Amino acid sequence: MKYDYLIVGAGLFGAAFAERAKSHGKYVLVLDKRPHIAGNVYTEKIEGINVHKYGAHIFHTNNKAVWEYVQRFAAFNRFTNSPVANFKGELYSLPFNMYTFNKMWGVVTPEEAKAKIKEQRKEIAGEPENLEQQAISLVGRDIYEKLIKGYTEKQWGRDCSQLPAFIIKRLPVRFTYDNNYFDALFQGIPIGGYTKMVGKMLQGIEVRLGVDYLQKREEYDALADRVIFTGAVDAYFGFCYGNLEYRSLRFEHELLDIPNFQGNAVVNYTDRETPWTRIVEHKWFQFGKDENGNDLPKTVISREYSSEWQLGDEPYYPVNDEKNTALYEKYKQLADKESKVIFGGRLGMYKYYDMDQVIAAALEMSNKCLSEDC
Numbered sequence: 001m002k003y004d005y006l007i008v009g010a011g012l013f014g015a016a017f018a019e020r021a022k023s024h025g026k027y028v029l030v031l032d033k034r035p036h037i038a039g040n041v042y043t044e045k046i047e048g049i050n051v052h053k054y055g056a057h058i059f060h061t062n063n064k065a066v067w068e069y070v071q072r073f074a075a076f077n078r079f080t081n082s083p084v085a086n087f088k089g090e091l092y093s094l095p096f097n098m099y100t101f102n103k104m105w106g107v108v109t110p111e112e113a114k115a116k117i118k119e120q121r122k123e124i125a126g127e128p129e130n131l132e133q134q135a136i137s138l139v140g141r142d143i144y145e146k147l148i149k150g151y152t153e154k155q156w157g158r159d160c161s162q163l164p165a166f167i168i169k170r171l172p173v174r175f176t177y178d179n180n181y182f183d184a185l186f187q188g189i190p191i192g193g194y195t196k197m198v199g200k201m202l203q204g205i206e207v208r209l210g211v212d213y214l215q216k217r218e219e220y221d222a223l224a225d226r227v228i229f230t231g232a233v234d235a236y237f238g239f240c241y242g243n244l245e246y247r248s249l250r251f252e253h254e255l256l257d258i259p260n261f262q263g264n265a266v267v268n269y270t271d272r273e274t275p276w277t278r279i280v281e282h283k284w285f286q287f288g289k290d291e292n293g294n295d296l297p298k299t300v301i302s303r304e305y306s307s308e309w310q311l312g313d314e315p316y317y318p319v320n321d322e323k324n325t326a327l328y329e330k331y332k333q334l335a336d337k338e339s340k341v342i343f344g345g346r347l348g349m350y351k352y353y354d355m356d357q358v359i360a361a362a363l364e365m366s367n368k369c370l371s372e373d374c
């Protein structure tokens, strides 16, 4: 065999696994069907702005080992995500915190905010069973109606009562005046963009782009002892049990000849009527400056639209509801039987992973694999 590992997918899982394997002296070949590396964290430089072509990615983690690992491939800036919610022209701070409660109800102290939520959550008796109940129980009906319901139904294409509660638990609820969207000790954006960072991870590793592994499986399988597959697990098995559901995204990127469109990196449109879920203004991920500290005169914005995934679309979010979780279990059983193949990443493991969790999983998997010499 020519290679120890064939890695399908040059996103974060594939790149981290490849990097670890190479550092252990293994021969690695990485394939990706797209014409570029970095998967969905891919950034492209336009007018000095690193544009997140597949949606905003803000690196954040509580995992020190992962944070130290990524620092090896990029210097990170001090960007802290604090999106703004726009509900029919009313602006609210996110995540749900004292600024949000103050704007919504005029309350000033944490005690007043808690009392307001306590009163509104009375309508939920017992353990929340779905996203709607979970949201009302966390922040009350007013916030649910204005900042959660419309956005969530646009993003997931499903009623909030049909969605799992855990999705809304991703967001912190804080009784402090703190607009930091993430509960993470470490946060930032790689200076120079994610593509540059992933490029560094893949340095010295053979990468073939524009190759659809599933179309040429036998040819490529013959080249390596082991396959790391980071594409969609149902596609790998030819959708034999039917397809898993995903949400897909569409972006409208626009270069504007003005210096400042919305004054913030991310603005969420939380009403049901606005067709996009959010608008990202990429230059604010780098404080409006290029790598030499010069102000950027133009701006690039991206409107993000959510849609149900159909064959041929890019899958972005697994829909981890009951039906799909049960179906994934069936695919997982098949995956476990494939002794030569390891499935990884958001698509390979059908999990709503953040970037740091993807890297943690890749480090763990590669560690195990390389020490057992699998």
Ligand code: UDP
Residues within 6 Å of the ligand: 085, 094, 147, 148, 149, 151, 152, 155, 167, 168, 170, 171, 268, 270
């Ligand atoms: N969410 C919401 N309103 C917002 C932002 C998020 O209701 O303004 C909910 C929505 O259900 C979403 C979930 O919180 O799916 C998780 O949001 P997050 O920002 O973590 O999603 P991602 O950035 O992964 O798309």
